[in-house]
Amino acid sequence: MNLLGVYIGLHDSNVALSVDGRVRYAKSERLTGIKHHRSALSFVREMCERWGVTRLDGIAFSDGDRNGLGACKLGELWKKVSPVAELGSAPTYCVDHHYAHILSTWPVADTAELELGFAIDGRGDNEARKTVIARPGARNPELVHHNATRSFGRLLERIGELMKLSATPGNESDLAGKVMGAQAYGEVDQDFVRSVDVEALGERLYDFTDKVPWRGRVPIETPDFFQFDNPSFRDWLSTVHALLAAHTQAHFARFARPDMAIAYAGGCAQNVVINQELFLRYPRLVVPPHGYDGGLSLGCLELLRIQLGLPRFSTEGFPYWQEDDCEDAPTESTIAQAVELLAQGKIVGWFQGRGEVGPRALGNRSIFMDPRQHDGKDRLNFRVKHRETWRPYGATVLLERTPEWFDLAEESRYMLRSVPTRPERQREIPAIVHQDGTCRVQTVGRDAPTSARRLVERFQQHTGLPMLLNTSLNAGGSPIFATRAQCRDFFAAVDMDALFMGNEVLVRQG
Template sequence: MTASPDEPVYLGISLGPIDPAVAAVRGGRVIAYAEEERFVRNKHADGFYPIRSLKYCLAEAGTTLDGVAGVGIGWDLQAYTDGTMAKFYAQISQDAAPDQATLDWQAGTLRTYHSDVMESVHHRAWRREFGDLAFPPLRSAPHHYTHAFQAAMESPFETAVTLTADGSGDQHTTVVWLKRGTELRPIREIRMPHSLGWFYAAFTEYLGFDAYDGEYKVMGLAAHGSADPRLRELVGQVLREAPDGIEYRLDPTYIHHGKHSYSGRFTDKLPQLLGAPPRLPGQEVSGWHMDLAFAVQEALEDAACRLVRWAIAETGIRNVCIGGGVAHNVKMNSRIFELPEVADVFAHPLCADSGGAAGAALVLCHTETGALPGPLRTLALGPAEPPETVERVLRNAKIRFEEPEDVFAETSRALAAGAVVGWVEGRLEAGPRALGQRSILADPRSVATRDKVNAVVKQRELWRPFAPAMTASAADHYFERHSDSRFMTMAFRAGESLSAQAPAVVHSDGTSRVQIVHKDSCPQLHRLLEEFERETGVPVLLNTSFNVRGEPIVNTTEDALRTFWATGLDLLVLGGRFIVRKGDS
């Protein structure tokens, strides 16, 4: 259903601490969303106020800041202002004495999320850009409720149990919720310092990657590891099963409470436990590192699965929604899907705090108007350049381009011949996954092409997996059991046909993190897949994000051109215009 232009516009703003973002909602539907990194070309845009994202969302909504009905903030600002959070911090500090860095972090959150400070930060940024307008009111919602509302209400399920898990949000780190129609209430809560997000972030840094950036590398590394009983026992000392057999407990002396010589994410007690120093960035990844990643991933999955099993037994509801930053862990989502108790899973693709900008706007819109979102169908919510802008950029740069009569057929032939293609089409995707708007595409039948994409285009580690995009009608042929994974948030066991026909998109553990493409919600990519099937007999493409390591996904034509010329891409397709690398036939 399309929202009426007469309905009020609500914004949601997330300031991070990384990945600041803005969303606009009208009539219970997200009509615009953007992350600041895509505009400033600084990955994660740490420390930036999302003013460019704000201006884009206002323009897309056809309004001005003083025409906005309210701005949603996905934190319980009242709790940070009235002393509730200060009392909570004091209580948990009595249970386990924190170090000075933890006390400083607590004091920092009390300052940051105090209502007066939050209002001052936003008003100062707005006044500098727009002048002295009648600013819209700020309205806050509890952090985990924001994640849960977004995941549950944009799911396809009428009833569901919902798991939200992250580093921390207000007091909570993990909450299990019950969704029945419009009802959403917590049925189990886990609070700091027991955090799955902190646990995984600590091992991410121990393994030589950056926390809140490299977790997906640990997940990919785990697929190459094997079960090691000794490592499982050691990791189990950090994250253990709670006495009730349902929850988990994190030992904070390995994470935040102690001396930090290597990282702010783990104490010196962790390398002492493991008997080895942390891996240095750039150091060779050994089999031991892979086995440790396996043990860490297994511990995360076990903790989540215990909670889901309990929730299903408690409620009798077998559909599961997942939100919060930990929901980016595709292997965890897939393990939950494989539980015999589970009927289906919806993991929200905008599950992190950046996506919480959309969640906060949806919550505020519902609170003030009663409007509820429908099932999420597309993430094409960002800016799109009109054709005249694309042509002007190309002509100003004196770049020759072609306009083939049938761009889909021509692109398919190039892909089948081994070309690696940069594909820019329509509105920019929201979130970290490329879904056919800003993608790098390649032939999934060729492992050599996959390795070329990794080495000379993406410029990343060769052990990292790639994902397939496939037509919805093909999914039953390639997977024995799957969900409608439109947003690359799930991985399924690849059938023999997929392994034989598209080995480049089957991971070493025999799974594929798939994007199932529907004609009604992603028509351009769907048509390209159909053309590729006519050309090769395989309705699948290797699909990865259009960026190189360390940079955000491309946004504009200029971004796409810079990345094209700086990498080993063979062909760039800009909304139907072909740019072929000079010297190629």
């Protein structure tokens, strides 16, 4: 049976296909090289042709009528609709934006076992910013909560604009992630936090920049306030972010118990600081690596599976499903060569296998570096990444040795939480320890379907260190690279020491 999930939307267009339970996925930005690319139905048809699909047995889309395909009304989570002419005559379903977000968690959880699903993002269908759904994996789920108050992601984006941070046109949503890294550099004003009703915060979110005084003056009216070098701004940002975390916790606590099986998705589910607090309170919480709009086609696929009463899809190879394969796997000789360079302090690009689903590099489209170098973060910023100095880098760590270095006793496969580094270890790995002593950790177990596991194992054998600094293989303002040609152009343009593409190796001389 051939099932198709489609999201065109306003940005991050993607399509997913299931052929008898095996899933393929493509995101148009990887094929065009344009970050957050918005495609058209021609992209969907192109992918179906590339995948050799001539017959579809079911189609589901989430559109919110952004492209004229249709939308669910307030209170509708899904509905059967007339076929979309450009996609053929197969039975067709329209899926609510936030419901598709929640259903997209199926590669990391059995949706039939979920008791609640939370979605929080900039704007879903019917102006929703927050949605809560009970029994999301059932054929008749229950809409528990729909809220149109303001999004904390949009607030962080607004702060980024006031800081005059750079973002290519159409990529303004990236500003929230840039601001998130800066919040670790200030001190939280607990008296200010106690003065705010966090449960009622949603309607007042934007007031923090434009109306609410901070130390006697409204921020927007204070000259040069929104500057990272301003200590008062850093304290304000840390305090506002603490309020956003408390507001999110209060929202979850209103509907969920700590023992419940919960899914959380939407753009705001990319905030690793708030995620960490949620994971600690809700041990059965699941968050997918593709929780933003780039995963909506997967949620649409799951709606089809549920309504048609089919078995669970295969998750083999997840999250390395992006349609941009690098054909040859690295040999042991190739890995040994990379390890030798890494141990010398070199910056190494790693383009292997299929690309990751989601915005984070998880070992197949990565830049790696030895995290023991005290100037490592600055060198990487200056020579290759050219990004804001306050933004941290993550780490790929062998699962079995993670507790020795971080306050983390379970898996963190998708780099979705910011965890404390053990104090006695922080000086040993300065390039990945953030200002607040935390690190975004990706654990790789022995069954991880990525060559990064073998690379870190060999690096450990060579140096004794069970981890590498990991950041995405891309240039500022571009998506993660999908082709060898893109990687070669990048290597020629920046001062990266080596690039490994399968077993093809480029090493900078001199």
